[in-house]
Amino acid sequence: MNVRTLFATLFGLLFLSSATLTYAADDLESRRNAKLEATVMNPNLPLEKRIRALKKLQKDEMVNGRILRTFCVWDPLGKTGPISSTVEDQKLRSLHYGMDLSVITYQDESELVEALRSGEECDAALIRGVAAMEFNRFAGTIESVGGLQSRQQVQLLMQVIANPRMAQRLGDDDYVVLGLATLGSSYRYSADRKNRSLASFKDKKIATESFDPGMARLTEAFGADAVVGDMMSNVQKYADNEVAGMMSPIVAYLVMGSGQISGDVSIIDTPVAQSTIQLIGRTEKFPPGLAQILREDFLFKFDNYARRVDNEMALVPESFWAKDSAQDIAALEKHSLDVRLKLREEGYYDPAMLRLQRKIRCKFDPSRSECTNPKE
Structure with a gap:
């Protein structure tokens, strides 16, 4: 073997050893990180x-x-x-x-x-x-x-x-x-506590949030007209009696402040969402x-x-709450299911989360019909 061939062979071995060491170090680092993770x-x-x-x-x-x-x-x-x-x-x-x-x-x-x-x-x-x-x-x-x-x-x-x-x-x-x-929770707010049933909302303007198409669909399901806007503008419309009601989280009450609330308004006590x-x-x-x-x-x-x-929530006066009727509670649940199914079909609601929520509802109340005849 001449000098040139020997040099090439040694250089190749050195390069191979270096590459092997680098690969081994990278592999060791990868395994160490995987263990830490x-x-x-x-x-x-x-x-x-x-x-x-x-x-x-x-x-x-x-x-x-x-x-x-x-x-x-x-x-x-x-x-x-x-x-x-x-x-x-x-x-x-x-x-x-x-x-x-x-x-x-x-x-x-x-x-x-x-x-x-x-x-x-x-x-x-x-x-x-x-x-x-x-x-x-x-x-x-x-x-x-x-x-x-x-x-x-x-x-x-x-x-x-x-x-x-x-x-x-x-x-x-x-x-x-x-x-x-x-x-x-999110609730139905009424501008007139004497007209707080779902039937009384029919053909009335109800403020709903632009972030939440589910609330707008639910509002339309019981025959009301959804007026879409952000929370601040909705609260102002509600306080100014520009709408007959509002669908909003309880935090909307804090945004209003007691100075904007008249004695006629109320929150109906059945949650419509969490x-x-x-x-x-x-x-x-x-x-x-x-x-x-x-x-x-x-x-x-x-x-x-x-x-x-x-x-x-303790800041909300007891007088501001209004009791919901059993009839409206049942109607609200039916409308809510219909809206969930429609928005699932349209690709808005996630099917896996809806199934998980149904399982949780059934864990708390196994007697529900959906527990034996699921639609979600």
Whole structure:
């Protein structure tokens, strides 16, 4: 073998060894990261161990040992409102997970949704479920009309969602659901407590929100005329008696303020949907492990968030509530089912979430006809 051949052979062996070592190092790093990811995603392990694994996975994202993220929050009452105040409290808790949060409050929910889309300011946005629909249909369908009937049902659903096996339904390449909490129920509001039956709403103008076609369809199902707008404009129309009623979450009462409420108006006490507040993040900012821990934290704090809602609902005077009739309750449930089925067929409501909601309703009341003859 001449010198040139020997040199070529040695160079080839060196190149092969280098490539093999590089491949082995990459493979080792990949296996190490997979093990860390499995640790973070395992809710049966101690939280501290999972957080240590998370910090190792996110080490390249950290600044001075913290993951810097910006949460944008919708609160119709501004920085001093109940939703914004809750997130400010969450900042301290997030430090435990290695996150350093900046919080920006929006009073205009549409503006916040646009800010999340652009990604220029908000890594995640805390918005209502109806507004979150465009980012995750599965989670947005939680607010389907009549889908869930009580806070207890929402809490059970949150337990299901917080299971790591549900992660694939809660995110895509662009957005991921990071958690949800109750925002109370949505109700029918009447401008005249003497005319509060479904029949009395026929051919009347009822304000519904542009974010929520389900409410508009339900309004039309009992013969009323849905006047679509955002929450603030709807509240103003209702307070000014420009509409005969309104379909809205209980938070609309807080937006109105007692000075805008006359003695004739009322809230009919049958919930038409469950209102939620959902944290939607940009996927590149919240990898699976971090997203999973945040969802579990929302579940852990569910009762705490619910108590805050109760404190706000306590501001609604007893005299403002009106009792619903058994006949209207039954009619409302039938109309709600029809609307859910139609919006499922049109591709708006998510079929998997509707099935899950039906199972939850049946767990609370197995005697329901839908438990043996399901349509969802």
